[in-house]
Structure formats: structure tokens, C-alpha cells
Amino acid sequence: MTISMNLTVDPAHDIANYRRRPLDFIFAPKTVAVIGATDRPGSVGRTLLWNLISNPFGGTVFPVNPKRDNVLGIKAYTDITAIPSEIDLAIIATPAVTVPNVIRQCATAGVKGIIILSAGFKEIGTVGIELEQQILTVARRHQIRIVGPNCLGLMNPHQGLNATFASAMARPGNVGFISQSGALCTAILDWSFRENVGFSAFVSIGSMLDVSWGDLIYYLGDDPATKSIAVYMESIGDARSFLSAAREVALSKPIIVIKGGRTGAAAKAAASHTGTLAGSDEVLDAAFRRSGVLRVDTIEDLFNMTELLAKQPRPKGKRLTILTNAGGPGVLATDALIKKQGTLAQLSPETIAKLDEVLPPHWSRNNPIDILGDANAKRYTQALKIAAADDNSDGLLVILTPQAMTDATKIASQLQETVKELKGKPLLASWMGGENVSEGEAILNSAGIYTMLYPDTAAHLFNLMWKYSYNLKGLYETPMLAEHDDYKSSRNTAATILNQVRNTGRTLLTEYESKQLLTSYGIPTVTTHIAISEEQAVEKAEEIGYPVVxxxxxxxxxxxxxxxxxxxxxxxxxxxxNAYNSINNSVGTCHDTSHFLGVTVQPMIELDGYELIIGSSIDEQFGPVLLFGTGGQLVEVFKDRALALPPLNTTLAQRMIEQTRIYEALKGVRGRKAVDLFALTKLMVRFSQLVVEQPWIKEIDINPLTVSEDRLLALDARVVLHDPDTTEENLPPVVIRPYPTQYIKPWTLNDDKQVTIRPIRPEDEPLIVNFHQYVSEESIYFRYFHTIKLQTRVSHERLARICFIDYDREMALVADYLDPDTGEREILGVGRLSKIHGSNEAEFGMLISDRHQGIGLGTELLYSLIDIGRQEQLSRITAEILPENMTMQHLCTKLGFKLQRSMDLVKAYFDLG
Structure with missing residues (x-):
């Protein structure tokens, strides 16, 4: 008996028929109504209508104008309800005050998608916000998706759709471009014609009343014509939606963002323009790192990187090998590389020896590899092959300067043949000389070798490439499993402490309470006692042992x-x-005696290590944000810190540490031994867990946290709670959904094995590798509709996606069994529930190890997924089953799924609403 289920790619709402995705009605409409169409020269309505009819997209256009019988020779309609055809897309170019009523007419006509070009909404204040709320209420009720308002519109160049009032149609290509500024869109469009850049989609998103960054990133992520996504952003809007979508799509397609409003003045301008507030720029950087997004500073970098990352493999590290026929350009490239934290690859002795065999005696014998001014095509290709084979190198830059004996075209022709021998390393080229080298440059570009006019620019782009790889690597790395903590006990103890403080009306914890809070989460603190008299202070001091504080x-x-x-x-x-009395008297001098409640007595700790700070505060857009860095009294002076979004795992905690300058010291320096970095990362994971699970905390700092070779110890802590009048609903949410502990439960199999059914964790990857050893080819075939070799199934890149999931987007449950005899853990089965982009539905998949089928596990996992679907307020769960997989069909029927059969598939669905 085989318990396995396929996870379908495009399940339909009407199970019997394929359903177009909601945004398909906007990007690939069959019928378009232009509301506000006119033939007045220079108007938005005329330009929009002309763009639609002069760029055939395979559909029909209907002008809407109550005062005209026709517009540009096309029959016009008084309103959209008068059009005899169903309308996929309505584009509105009428005054803002008229738009809510137009939206109601669109709803009556059954319109699926709307683009609102009109301005005059939340960017003008209260009146505009009220108009938006009227629009959104109707759109939500009738499941209409809206792009805008206050936007330029969008283009789908491959479809021939120009639903904008721009002056020209973008060239087709593989870059999906999304901009929050319509004016910038027109400038980018002009630039793209000069640079011959093409687009798979060209979208002005406006003020994001409905369709947001997340919606468009998901859509372009699913679009086969899109190879990379470029974004101009002024405000992030729904941060959780953006991060969730970006993290999923960035694993397969590069996402490059340029963010306006980095400086204070620019941020105010952006807020005025978009009607939203700008958040902390440092926190935004942390959010981009967390989701695998590359941030750049210039429009040139934005499009250079979209093209470069689409053409070349990502470097595994920051080490670049430079090959040049002139010393000066190599030096400039080196300076640009090192200035932004890149490094020159160290040539191995073997590489140097091989280069000695093919290069003249006076070559540089170092990196940059100067192969001298008389280098011909053979010397270039031989040297490049040798340099590429060096394992110390992560990428290569070839520089050519046009000297008298240089044949730039021939060298380019031969270099393109070496691409296959580069061992997956990126190759950039700087063909200097303009027209003299243009033919060779064109040859390299056609071979996918990215060329730049100047070598320092090429080195700069390599730095951006490895930083992008570094961000993505954090998503792929398997965290180490920290010791199992009693999560429930920690939560309850901490909550009790915080509730006791809140019940007194206070927002500030005492030092003693703060340390109790840290201790409840396993964070080591210095022993602390409270004394309310001189004699009690002496008694506690002698109990601890002198010296004390x-x-x-x-x-x-x-x-x-x-x-x-x-x-x-x-x-x-x-x-x-004396100290007790001195403190008492000092407080009495500054305040009344009610502020003195005694003293805390602690051992005097000899600071034999480093002082760190770990903290958290609230960001307006992203909620709780974590801080790590150099601590102590001069923390504001050094400003050596890294930010990250909770929750953390050991990999993400390690990444935070690596971003600080003190990291080099923590690894050991000048005779000092390294601190226990893994213990430090586990402490940071527990701290992030505390921040996530205790939402009443507004601010928390551990400063200093002393760390040394054999000790981690929190010496002081400060905790501030949200104001007493804050309601639970108004507490700032964590922008990245934490591990859903509410879905953990024990269960007993029919063979009496005790298992824990729980959400999957990134640390489960080794267990999933072992799980696949016990899954047959038949089970795999039933699950995926084709066979997959074991080596492919257990590849790290594949399992990283399976284990390191976004709990907002999908939920995967594992049956975790702990063998009482061996102490070894084993995963017996996996069930997964994945939300379908652009809908309130989810699809499920299941795979049970062959050794544990037929004992009720499949039934329990599917029942648990249905229960989760209800709690997550989904409307429907669907799946597809092979006709011969009778076991799964029976299971679905038993749990209430309805089945619809065809020759090729059995489609199952379960309505939750």
C-alpha cells in the first residue's frame, strides 16, 4: 500500500476546469474596458486607448465615455455595464472622486481585474484615504484585484499589451520591472531603448491599494518569460507579504531592489509622494538580507545586475582572479574590489607553476595575473583555463586593453570557447577601447560573458554578485540543531513574570525581574539577590563570597x-x-525614598573576555528587530552592530555575528583563544525566541553580555514593556512568522509507537535525508508523477527548500519518532499544505516511508492538515491523484474530500468555508 500524494502546480477553483490566476486577467486580458477614454489630444484617456489598439495583444478594447458615441473610431459605451461582453480588465482614468462608483459598476459587470491610473487618493490625506476604503470594500467583496491607484499602468511586451499612458512600448525581454514611481518608469523606458534592454513585464505599481510587491513577485516568479526581477521601491507596504514572496522567488530568480529615500530628506519626500511613512533603512537592509534580495544604489547597477545574474552563475565566495594585459587596469580593478570587502584570490603554487609554462618570464607571478601587453588569443585562453581551475578562486575578470598587437576580436572568439571549463565560476570581461573592441565585445555578450567598459566597474559588480550569493547562502545553509528546550515551560514562566509587572501598571522591569526573565529562556545571568537592609546585604554577600557588587x-x-x-x-x-547606605542616601538626594527598594547583591565578575550587546526594539514597519554588536559603556560610540529580523536559527545568528567588526576578535586574536561561537549562536536563538514569544516586550537589552573561551554571562539587562493601555490586537507583530508551536502534538500509531507530529524545521534536513532511504520508487512516482533518483531527492539545495519553509506560505508536518532503545530520531512521514498564489486555497501533498504505511499515519497527517487549514482560515484544500493510487483516493474519501475523475487524474477537493 502506498501513501503518497502529488502536489499539483495549478489546481483550479472549479476542479473540473483550469482557472486563470487572478493577475492573469490584468497581465493577459482577452477584453479590456477603458473607462475615461477620450480623443482629446494629450489626455491620459486618449494615450491609453491608442496604446492598447496600436499594440495588438490579441484581445478586444471597449472605450467607455458617457458623452461620446465613439472614441478614435471605436464604438463607446455609457458605462461598463452596457458592454455586451464579459470584461477581464478595466482601466480607470477618471477623477478620483468618481472612482468608487466606477468600481461598483465594474463589480456589477463581473470585472476580474482593474488598473486605476487616477491620482488624488491617500497621497492627498484624509479625503483620499476615505475614497480608497470605499474602493477596497467593494473589491474585497467581489474578489477584484486592483493595480494602483496613482500609477502609469503596466505592459506585457511578450503579449503586446500596453496598458499605460507611456509614449512607447517596451521591448520584449526577460526582466520583470516593477516601480513605485510612474515618472521613473518613463525614464527607465527611454533608457532601455538606448541600452537595448527588454522586459517580460513593465509595471507601475502606484500606491498599492490592493496588488502589492508580494503579489507581483509571486506572479513574475511563476512567469517563464521572467528570468530576473528589478524593483524601484519607495515604501515596502505589507512587509510580511514582500518578505514571504521574495524569499520564495529569490531562490530561483534574482530580485534586485533600488530603494528611494535612504537619507532623511529623501525619506520625507518619498513619504509625501506615496502617502506612507518610511521605515528604518538599516532594518530594511536586514530584511532584504533575510529574504535573499540584493539591494543596489544606482539604476545602472539595478539593470547591470538583473542581466548579469541572469547570464552568469553566482560566485561561491568573494575571491576574484583578475587576468589582464596591462598593469594599470588590474590595479584599478583591485582597488575597487577590496574597497567593498572583496578579496583577490591567492594563486596556489600549482597554478603559478602551470602559468610559468605558458606565460613569458616577466609575467606578474601574482594576482592580478599580468600576461603582458603582447598577449595573443592563445595566451589569454591558456592563462584563463589555468586560473579557472584554481580552487582558491570564486570568479574571474578578464581585462583587455587595445594595444598594437592585440586582436580583440580573435581573443574574444577563443575565450567564449573556455566558458564550459570554468567550473561554474562567473566570468566578467572588461574590453576597454570603445569602437576598436566593439566586435569582440559583441562576441562575448552573445556567449553570455558580461562585459563592462571599465575594469573597476566590473570588480564592483563582482562584489555585488558575491554579496547576493552570501544572502542566498543563508537561506540554503542547514542550521545546527541546538539542544531541545522546553518551549512551553519557558513561555509560561516568562509570561508570568511579565504579567506580574503589567498588573502593577509598570512598563519597566527591575534588574532582578529582567534577569529572571532571561533565566527562564536559558540565558545565563550573574547570580543576583535582593537585600532590603544593611545586614541582609552583608548576609547575601557572604553567601556569594567576596568581592561583590x-x-x-x-x-x-x-x-x-x-x-x-x-x-x-x-x-x-x-x-x-557603606555601599548600601551610600546608595540609599544618593537616591534620597535625587528622589523621594519610595524609589529605593533596597539593593541587589551580585558577585564581582572579572571581565576576562569581550563585552557584547544583544537587544531588540520595535521598528514601525517590521515590528521587533534584533541587534547584536560590541557592548559596554561605549556602545553608542563604537556603533559596531548588526540588525536582523526574528526568529533566528543558528545559521542566521551566525550571520549576524559575522557582520560585526568584533567578530574577528571573537574568533581569537593576539594570543586570546576563540570564544564558543556555537554557544553564542544558541544563546541568540533563545533570545530571539524570547522576543517572538513575549509580544508585550517593547525594548530589551542585555548589556554587557560577557563572552570568553569558556563562559557566556549576562551581567545586566533592561526590559521595557508596551504601555498598559495597548491592546493585544495592537501589539506589533513579528514580520516573519515564527515556528508554529501550536501545531505540535503527540500521537500514537496503530503499532503503539509514540510520535510527535510537528511542523518541519530547517534543522530536519539530515533526518529527511535518512527518511528518503526508506521511500520506494513507487511511492515517489505516486507523489510526484515521475521517478526521482535518490541522489537528486537528498540534494542539499532541494532539501533546503523543503525544510526551511515560510510558515506564512506553507505548513509541512513531520511525524517525529524517538527510538527509546537507541535514542535516535527518525521522521516517518511528511504532509505539506501550500497556499496557492493569489487565492485563499491550498494544495496538499503527502509522503510516508514504506516501512510505516498502513498504521494510520497518513490518515492522521491529512486530518491534521485539514485542521490547520481551518485555523489558517483557508477556503479550500485541493490535490491531484493518479488514477491507480487507490489508497490515497480511499483516504481522501474517508476524510470528506470530493473526487472528480478523468482519464489522466483524479482531482480531490475539500471545502473548509
Whole structure:
């Protein structure tokens, strides 16, 4: 018996018939209504109508104008409900105040997609916001998707659709371009004609009332004509939607973003233009890194990188080998490379020896490899092959300067033949000399070798490439599994502490409460006791052992040093008594006595390591944001920090550490031993878990966290809660959905094995590799409709996608079995529920190891997925089954699925609404 299920690519809402995706009605309409069409010269309505009819897209255009019988010779209609055909796309170019009523007419006519070109909405304030709400209410009720308002429109060059009021149609190509600025769209369009750049889609997104970045990224990610996605962004809008879509699509197609509003003045301009507030630019950088997006600073870089990443493989690291026939350009390229953290590849002795055999005696014998000014085609190709074979190199840059004996065309012709021998490394070229080398440059470009006029620009692009690879690598790396924590116990203990504080009306935790909070999540803190008298302070000090530290204990004063509230290195009872009284008197001088609640007594810790800071605060757009860096009293001076979005795993925590300057010291420097970096990453994972699971925390800092070879210890902590009048619904959400612990449950198989059914984790990759050893070819065939070799099934790149999922987009459950005899863990089965882009439906798939079929596991996994679908408020779950897979058909029928049969497939669906 085989328990396996295919995960269909395009399940339909009407299971018997294929359903076009919602945005297909906008990007590939069969019928288009132009509401506000006119033949007045220079008007938006005339330009739009002309663009549609002069660029045949295979559909029909219907002008709508209540005052005209025809527009540009085409019959016009008084309103959209008068058109005799069903309308896929309505484009609105009427004053903003008229748009809500037009939307209601579109709903009556059954329109599926709308583009609103009109301005005058939220960018003008309260009146515009009210108009938008009226529009959105109707659109949501009738499931209409809307691009805009305040946009230029969009083009689908491969379809011949020009639904804009731009002056020309974009060339077809493989770049999907999305811009929040219509004016920039027209400038980019003009630039693209000069540079011969083509587009698979050209979209002005406007103020994103409905269709957002996430919707368009998903759509272009599914579009076979799109090889890379370029974005001009002013505001991120729905941050969770953007990050979720970008992380999924970036694994297969590069996403490159240029963000307007980096400086304070520019940010205000962007906010005024888009009607939204700009968030922290540093946090946005962290968000892009987390989702595998490459951020660039110039329009030139935006399109250079979209083309380069579509043509060339990504480098595995930052080491570049430079091959040149002139020393000066090689030096310029080196400077540009190192300035932005790239490095020159160190030539191995073997590589140098091989180059000695083919190069003149006076070659540079180093990187850059100067093969001298008289280099011919044979010397270039021989040297390139040898350099490419060096494992110390991650990429290659070939520079040519046109000297008297240089045949740029012949060299290019022979170099293109070496691409197959580059071992998957990117190859960039700088053919300097303009017209003199243009023929050779064209040969390289046609071979997919990206060429730049100047070598420093090429080195700069290589730096962007490896940084992009670095971001993606974080998505692919398998985290190390930290020890299993009692998540529920941690959550409950911490919640109790915070509720006790909130019940008193306070927003500030005392130092003692803060350390209790950290301890509940397994973060080591210095031993701390509260003393409310001199004698009690002495008693606690002698219990701990001298020397000790006394600190003010207060529920209202946070900066203890400002009021003389910290006394260090106390070596005897008299010193403790004096310190106690001194703190008491100091507080009394600055405040009334109610602020003094005694002191905390702690051991004096000898700082034999480094002082770090770990913290979290709230960003307006992204919610809780994590901070890691150099700590201590001068934390604001050094400003050595990295930001990231929670939750973390060990890989992401390691990436945070690597972004700081202190990282080099933590690895060991000048005779000091390295700190335990894995222990530090596990601590950061627990800290991020604390931030995610305790949403009442507004700010939290551990400063300093002392780290050394054998110790991690939080010496001080500060925790601030949200205001008491904040409701639970108004707490800032975590922008990346954390591990859904609510879906963890124990279950007993029919053979009495005790398993845990839980969501999959990135750390499960080794267990999934082992799981596939026990899955037959028949089960794989039933699951995927074709066979897949074991080596392919267990490849790291494939399993990284399967295990490191976005819980907002899909939910995968595993049956986790712990063998009581061996202590080994094993995954027995996997069930997956994946949301369908652009809908409120999901498709499910299932695979059970052959050894554990027929004992109720498939039934329980599918039942659990249905329950999750309800909790996630999905409307329908669907799947496709091979006709011969009778076991799965029976299982679906047993749990209430309806089946529709054809010769090729059995389609199953379960309505949840």
C-alpha cells in the first residue's frame, strides 16, 4: 500500500476546469474596458486607448465615455455595464472622486481585474484615504484585484499589451520591472531603448491599494518569460507579504531592489509622494538580507545586475582572479574590489607553476595575473583555463586593453570557447577601447560573458554578485540543531513574570525581574539577590563570597550610575554596609525614598573576555528587530552592530555575528583563544525566541553580555514593556512568522509507537535525508508523477527548500519518532499544505516511508492538515491523484474530500468555508 500524494502546480477553483490566476486577467486580458477614454489630444484617456489598439495583444478594447458615441473610431459605451461582453480588465482614468462608483459598476459587470491610473487618493490625506476604503470594500467583496491607484499602468511586451499612458512600448525581454514611481518608469523606458534592454513585464505599481510587491513577485516568479526581477521601491507596504514572496522567488530568480529615500530628506519626500511613512533603512537592509534580495544604489547597477545574474552563475565566495594585459587596469580593478570587502584570490603554487609554462618570464607571478601587453588569443585562453581551475578562486575578470598587437576580436572568439571549463565560476570581461573592441565585445555578450567598459566597474559588480550569493547562502545553509528546550515551560514562566509587572501598571522591569526573565529562556545571568537592609546585604554577600557588587533596586530608576546606584569590588562587610547606605542616601538626594527598594547583591565578575550587546526594539514597519554588536559603556560610540529580523536559527545568528567588526576578535586574536561561537549562536536563538514569544516586550537589552573561551554571562539587562493601555490586537507583530508551536502534538500509531507530529524545521534536513532511504520508487512516482533518483531527492539545495519553509506560505508536518532503545530520531512521514498564489486555497501533498504505511499515519497527517487549514482560515484544500493510487483516493474519501475523475487524474477537493 502506498501513501503518497502529488502536489499539483495549478489546481483550479472549479476542479473540473483550469482557472486563470487572478493577475492573469490584468497581465493577459482577452477584453479590456477603458473607462475615461477620450480623443482629446494629450489626455491620459486618449494615450491609453491608442496604446492598447496600436499594440495588438490579441484581445478586444471597449472605450467607455458617457458623452461620446465613439472614441478614435471605436464604438463607446455609457458605462461598463452596457458592454455586451464579459470584461477581464478595466482601466480607470477618471477623477478620483468618481472612482468608487466606477468600481461598483465594474463589480456589477463581473470585472476580474482593474488598473486605476487616477491620482488624488491617500497621497492627498484624509479625503483620499476615505475614497480608497470605499474602493477596497467593494473589491474585497467581489474578489477584484486592483493595480494602483496613482500609477502609469503596466505592459506585457511578450503579449503586446500596453496598458499605460507611456509614449512607447517596451521591448520584449526577460526582466520583470516593477516601480513605485510612474515618472521613473518613463525614464527607465527611454533608457532601455538606448541600452537595448527588454522586459517580460513593465509595471507601475502606484500606491498599492490592493496588488502589492508580494503579489507581483509571486506572479513574475511563476512567469517563464521572467528570468530576473528589478524593483524601484519607495515604501515596502505589507512587509510580511514582500518578505514571504521574495524569499520564495529569490531562490530561483534574482530580485534586485533600488530603494528611494535612504537619507532623511529623501525619506520625507518619498513619504509625501506615496502617502506612507518610511521605515528604518538599516532594518530594511536586514530584511532584504533575510529574504535573499540584493539591494543596489544606482539604476545602472539595478539593470547591470538583473542581466548579469541572469547570464552568469553566482560566485561561491568573494575571491576574484583578475587576468589582464596591462598593469594599470588590474590595479584599478583591485582597488575597487577590496574597497567593498572583496578579496583577490591567492594563486596556489600549482597554478603559478602551470602559468610559468605558458606565460613569458616577466609575467606578474601574482594576482592580478599580468600576461603582458603582447598577449595573443592563445595566451589569454591558456592563462584563463589555468586560473579557472584554481580552487582558491570564486570568479574571474578578464581585462583587455587595445594595444598594437592585440586582436580583440580573435581573443574574444577563443575565450567564449573556455566558458564550459570554468567550473561554474562567473566570468566578467572588461574590453576597454570603445569602437576598436566593439566586435569582440559583441562576441562575448552573445556567449553570455558580461562585459563592462571599465575594469573597476566590473570588480564592483563582482562584489555585488558575491554579496547576493552570501544572502542566498543563508537561506540554503542547514542550521545546527541546538539542544531541545522546553518551549512551553519557558513561555509560561516568562509570561508570568511579565504579567506580574503589567498588573502593577509598570512598563519597566527591575534588574532582578529582567534577569529572571532571561533565566527562564536559558540565558545565563550573574547570580543576583535582593537585600532590603544593611545586614541582609552583608548576609547575601557572604553567601556569594567576596568581592561583590551592590546595585540600586528600584522599580522606577533605570540608569543606576546616574544616581550613584552602583558600587563595585566590595571586599568585606563594612564596605557592603557603606555601599548600601551610600546608595540609599544618593537616591534620597535625587528622589523621594519610595524609589529605593533596597539593593541587589551580585558577585564581582572579572571581565576576562569581550563585552557584547544583544537587544531588540520595535521598528514601525517590521515590528521587533534584533541587534547584536560590541557592548559596554561605549556602545553608542563604537556603533559596531548588526540588525536582523526574528526568529533566528543558528545559521542566521551566525550571520549576524559575522557582520560585526568584533567578530574577528571573537574568533581569537593576539594570543586570546576563540570564544564558543556555537554557544553564542544558541544563546541568540533563545533570545530571539524570547522576543517572538513575549509580544508585550517593547525594548530589551542585555548589556554587557560577557563572552570568553569558556563562559557566556549576562551581567545586566533592561526590559521595557508596551504601555498598559495597548491592546493585544495592537501589539506589533513579528514580520516573519515564527515556528508554529501550536501545531505540535503527540500521537500514537496503530503499532503503539509514540510520535510527535510537528511542523518541519530547517534543522530536519539530515533526518529527511535518512527518511528518503526508506521511500520506494513507487511511492515517489505516486507523489510526484515521475521517478526521482535518490541522489537528486537528498540534494542539499532541494532539501533546503523543503525544510526551511515560510510558515506564512506553507505548513509541512513531520511525524517525529524517538527510538527509546537507541535514542535516535527518525521522521516517518511528511504532509505539506501550500497556499496557492493569489487565492485563499491550498494544495496538499503527502509522503510516508514504506516501512510505516498502513498504521494510520497518513490518515492522521491529512486530518491534521485539514485542521490547520481551518485555523489558517483557508477556503479550500485541493490535490491531484493518479488514477491507480487507490489508497490515497480511499483516504481522501474517508476524510470528506470530493473526487472528480478523468482519464489522466483524479482531482480531490475539500471545502473548509
Amino acid at each position: 551592590l546595585k540600586l533596586h528600584s522599580k522606577t530608576i533605570t540608569h543606576k550610575t546616574d544616581v550613584g546606584g552602583v558600587h563595585l569590588n566590595l571586599n568585606n562587610a563594612d564596605a557592603v554596609r
